[in-house]
Amino acid sequence: MRGLRPFPRSFRARGAALAAFVALAPLLPAAVAAAETLKVDTALPYVCALPSGRQPVTVRITAAFPERAATGEEIRPTDVTTTVELPAAAVADLTTLGAATVRAESRLTVGMVQNERRAEATWSGTAQSVGVPAEGPLALTTTGDVPSLTTDTAGDLVLTAGNLALDLAPSTADGAATTPPSLSLACAPDPDAEGGTPLVTIPVATGAPGTEPSPPPTSPTGPSSPAPSPGLPLPSLPPDRTSPARPDTPNGTSGTPTGPRTDQREDRGPRAADADAPGAPGARPAAPPCVTEKPTPMSLSAYITGYSNVRKLNGANIIPVSCVLIEQGQAEFVVRPDGSMHLLTPSEGFLSYQGRKETPPFKATFLTFGFAPTTATLVLEQTGPMTVDSDVLLVFPDNISETYVRVPLVLRVLGVEVNGTPLDVGPSCRTEKPLTSHEPDPAKYPGDHLVLLGKGRLINGTDAVGYLLSSGGPLTGEVTIPAFKGCGTKGESLDRLLTASISGPGNHVKQIQGQTCNVGVEEPTMENCTEDLQPRQVPRPER
Known part of the structure; x- marks a missing residue:
């Protein structure tokens, strides 16, 4: 971003992008039938670094995935929850602070592997405050939107659970923050656990007319009765504004097969509505004027x-x-x-x-x-x-x-x-x-x-x-x-x-x-600014 160089280029955010993945060209074929869903409910062994020391915890993840997908088709996990079952020692750490309630936010790293190509996404979630028991374990369940992903390559797409960050905000009985006001727990899959931490395997077939559907995926919980797909329309997102669209491809990307990519919607926070993005309705959402009267270079x-x-x-x-x-x-x-x-x-x-x-x-x-x-x-x-x-x-x-x-x-x-x-x-x-x-x-x-x-x-x-x-x-x-x-x-x-x-x-x-x-640099980054030098991106609120 011109005019902002507080750290080297390799350390800077590239415009509106958040995921470390190269965009692929989505080619959704009309001839491929909609896949049914597979519900995953799996409990995984983790180890968390608590104030009282390293403790084993159980992390339960539930989500719904499509049974199969076509190349270029959006794969969106839905109904995602992450439940961390904290042991009695962790609860004792909270009660020592005088906590009567605690609110949790989670960030789960999810690995994606397809044909030896790898990528990562972050599933973020929040939870309402819950009561802290005087003793015994405590289960904290977070929910939230998670990134969708697409791939232009056929082959099994394997998702695995990785490191988990858990931020706790404890409060006293009268609603005041404790001292310290927060605890951040770093958790990782138990290295001694057998079977690793797989979540689901989704077969991806070439999206061409007449393609035979792939067999249903497997999950750590074994076979599951498929539920009907909700069939809701999925909103399209503008491309990565840091890489100008190329006119020779359907969505402005090069089309070079580079593996799975994600829409890091939860991590990024805002989802831009951009008048210049392909497929946009022609104007950004309504927003009040945002004009800097006497801008400086900063x-x-x-x-x-x-x-x-x-x-x-x-x-x-x-x-x-x-x-x-x-x-x-x-x-x-x-x-x-x-x-x-x-x-x-x-x-x-x-x-x-x-x-x-x-x-x-x-x-x-x-x-x-x-x-x-x-x-x-x-x-x-x-x-x-x-x-x-x-x-x-x-x-x-x-x-x-x-x-x-x-x-x-x-x-x-x-x-x-x-x-x-x-x-x-x-x-x-x-x-x-x-x-x-x-x-x-x-x-x-x-x-x-x-x-x-x-x-x-x-x-x-x-x-x-x-x-x-x-x-x-x-x-x-x-x-x-x-x-x-x-x-x-x-x-x-x-x-x-x-x-x-x-x-x-x-x-x-x-x-x-x-x-x-x-605003104030000699050549503003027009991917981020309108012609009259107002912010181009209008974020959407998230709970």
């Missing part, structure tokens, strides 16, 4: 969206597509006392909507007190500086990235309807202070603010996985909604009603940032 812009839980109302409201303008700071190379090498890049930013530092207005609908349908029109208003601190740990071959986004946001209520009847909240209804998160470095970052964390990995010579400021991705956090003030008119205060209905801790936030547009 100016970036991006769209964000996502979801935020409202724990008291047992629901979630959408964070609307919003513009963020970012000024990237100077990257600094640092060697720490332990010998680790880091690339630190500080940046600042602000929301931008019609000249104000806020999101566009958005509506959230809940059942207040469990029975009254209530719709509120809301705005998130930025009340102080937004800081974006990126830290890339340089280790060969994987370079680990962590990015903290900190921003003070006040929640303003513009209007409320209860069961269709307007409730006058007045012109000044808002939270009495900014939304708050646990701050890992309060001495450096005092005050009330939201904290979001994005984790990524830059694989030497290939692409990025997870979140990077330049390429975007998912950022997550947990927020406390403060009490409300200034709500109501004509001497009737609604502060206590809104506070009782909405305010409180433990509200999970998942924000998706799109690919940035490098």
Whole structure:
């Protein structure tokens, strides 16, 4: 990306791509009948590094796969769950922290082998908070969208389970974060287990008219009764924007057989809707203007969206597509006392909507007190500086990235309807202070603010996985909604009603940032920017 060179080219994200795979030409033949599905449910032995030491755990994976596929046909795992059965020792580690509940996020590496060619994908999942037992084991089940894949070569495609990263966010009985606020567990298949860690084998046949269907695949659980395919239409994705489309092939790729590839939808976070992509409807989704008035060579812009839980109302409201303008700071190379090498890049930013530092207005609908349908029109208003601190740990071959986004946001209520009847909240209804998160470095970052964390990995010579400021991705956090003030008119205060209905801790936030547009460089990367220098990519929210 021109104008952004905080690390060597081999370490940078290539545009909107996330998977380390070369695109193949999908040639879906109409004559090949739709395959039925095979349901996989397998329990695999793993070893996890816990605070109390290495412990054996069981990882149970369920998913549905097509029984067979044709070359060029999209293979999409569905109904994927990953359940980690933590032993009593791991539960003791949580109770020692005073944890009453815990929320989990998982990242499972899945290997793909076909005709001695290999590739990898990451299956990511999240889970709602569950109670921590006083003793005994604990099962944590995560779910989420996973990458689809295609291959242009016939032959058995074998999927195997690899390393698993499990991030735990424990909370005390009153909803506060523990100290430390998170635990990250690194798990790997048990090297002493017999039979390895296979998930499924999918026969892939040449997609030509008259091709005989291949025999059904096998799985570690043995034969399974096939279930009818749901037959839902699968959305097509734009090609890798880092490699300009070639006009001599159906989807702009070279067509050279290079093995399986994936659509890293969950890892990448946003799925771009690009007006220039083949097969796109001709225009990107609606998005507010995102224009940098006086750009510098380090100016970036991006769209964000996502979801935020409202724990008291047992629901979630959408964070609307919003513009963020970012000024990237100077990257600094640092060697720490332990010998680790880091690339630190500080940046600042602000929301931008019609000249104000806020999101566009958005509506959230809940059942207040469990029975009254209530719709509120809301705005998130930025009340102080937004800081974006990126830290890339340089280790060969994987370079680990962590990015903290900190921003003070006040929640303003513009209007409320209860069961269709307007409730006058007045012109000044808002939270009495900014939304708050646990701050890992309060001495450096005092005050009330939201904290979001994005984790990524830059694989030497290939692409990025997870979140990077330049390429975007998912950022997550947990927020406390403060009490409300200034709500109501004509001497009737609604502060206590809104506070009782909405305010409180433990509200999970998942924000998706799109690919940035490098606005201020002499020749902007037009794969990432529109002609009028706005972000080309409009992300979609993910739960």
